[in-house]
Amino acid sequence: MDRSSGCHIEFAGVKLDLRSTGTVVWSATKTLLLSDLHLGKEYAFQRSSIPIPSGSTRKTLARWSQELILHKVDRCIVLGDLIHSRIAHSDALQGDFDAFWEKHSNVEFLLVLGNHDTYSRKWIERWSWGWIGEEWRESGFCFVHDPFERQNDTGGSERASSNFDREPARLGGHWHPLVKLRDNGEKLKCFFEHQRSFVLPSFGELTFGRGISREPGDRVWGICGAEVVEIPASMTAPQS
Numbered sequence: 059m060d061r062s063s064g065c066h067i068e069f070a071g072v073k074l075d076l077r078s079t080g081t082v083v084w085s086a087t088k089t090l091l092l093s094d095l096h097l098g099k100e101y102a103f104q105r106s107s108i109p110i111p112s113g114s115t116r117k118t119l120a121r122w123s124q125e126l127i128l129h130k131v132d133r134c135i136v137l138g139d140l141i142h143s144r145i146a147h148s149d150a151l152q153g154d155f156d157a158f159w160e161k162h163s164n165v166e167f168l169l170v171l172g173n174h175d176t177y178s179r180k181w182i183e184r185w186s187w188g189w190i191g192e193e194w195r196e197s198g199f200c201f202v203h204d205p206f207e208r209q210n211d212t213g214g215s216e217r218a219s220s221n222f223d224r225e226p227a228r229l230g231g232h233w234h235p236l237v238k239l240r241d242n243g244e245k246l247k248c249f250f251e252h253q254r255s256f257v258l259p260s261f262g263e264l265t266f267g268r269g270i271s272r273e274p275g276d277r278v279w280g281i282c283g284a285e286v287v288e289i290p291a292s293m294t295a296p297q298s
Contacts, residue, residue, distance in 0.1 A: 070226075081261065089134065091201075093137035093138055094262055095139065097115050097151060097155070122261070136169045140175055168189045170193060171203065199227055200226040202228055203231060235257050236267035243295065245267070246282060251277040251278075253275070272294055
């Protein structure tokens with residue numbers, strides 16, 4: 059039984075459902091959004107002689123599968139860092155992903171490449187993705203891995219400024235955001251809106267996070283167990 063709940067918000071004029079699992083449901087297009095799965099991370103650590111037990115990848119895939127089934131979506135957009143690294147490639151990971159892919163053959167999958175996917179693209183392309191690339195634009199949105207970074211005219215990258223109101227609103231991940239509560243110092247995974255950029259929390263089991271630096275006008279929604287709750291600025295501790 060699913061005991062998670064969501065929080066309905068409007069971002070850039072579009073209604074979104076923030077889930078306590080760390081995903082976003084875009085109901086109008088029957089689309090599930092998630093980011094930073096880091097599949098195969100335990101295999102990469104094990105190959106580097108770091109004693110991490112197996113199982114995190116299967117747990118991540120099981121949770122992903124549950125979200126697809128629960129929300130009955132037609133499409134899923136992965137906002138980067140699907141695979142942890144090149145040394146994560148293994149027969150075990152391929153077998154687990156084969157089973158996942160076959161189970162959800164009715165879903166169209168789109169992949170925005172993240173920095174951890176850099177050397178895994180050819181390996182990823184063995185599955186039949188609907189699209190793979192650096193950014194996906196649709197309905198006034200630009201889906202990217204790092205929503206705070208954009209390409210400049212010379213082909214390089216730069217930090218996105220506050221003067222890009224004419225550009226599409228940006229959704230992504232990358233930052234694994236955490237919000238620190240003022241009263242007890244607890245850190246929660248969170249969704250983070252800054253100007254016209256929106257960041258999802260990391261979805262993977264074996265992922266860590268970093269505290270956000272909040273500015274006036276930013277909005278933050280913390281994941282509190284099975285609920286998503288907006289955290290006012292007065293309840294947020296300074297980032298240390």
